[in-house]
Amino acid sequence: MSSHSTVAREVDEVFSGALTYDDAGVEAQRRVRQEWDLRMAQRRSQLDFAAEFRARGRSWSECDDDGNVVIRR
Numbered sequence: 299m300s301s302h303s304t305v306a307r308e309v310d311e312v313f314s315g316a317l318t319y320d321d322a323g324v325e326a327q328r329r330v331r332q333e334w335d336l337r338m339a340q341r342r343s344q345l346d347f348a349a350e351f352r353a354r355g356r357s358w359s360e361c362d363d364d365g366n367v368v369i370r371r
Contacts (some may be wrong), residue, residue, distance in 0.1 A: 305329060 308326035311317035319330060348370065350360045357371045 301325075344369065 305326045308322045308328050310318060312319050312326065312330050313324050313333070315371065319327060322330065347358065351370075357369055359367050359369050362368050
């Protein structure tokens, strides 16, 4: 088995839960972190909490540019 296929297998196993991150090799850990960063960035880009709160009739608070708390509805 080539080193590349070993790394790819380890990455797949980490994401499937068959292998812990700590038990993966150094290169596989690097690729897991890289893939995790990409997946999390994609998920964050799809979040719209304001729309979710409005749809549920909920208010929320956030800070304005000056650090003052603003209640949104």
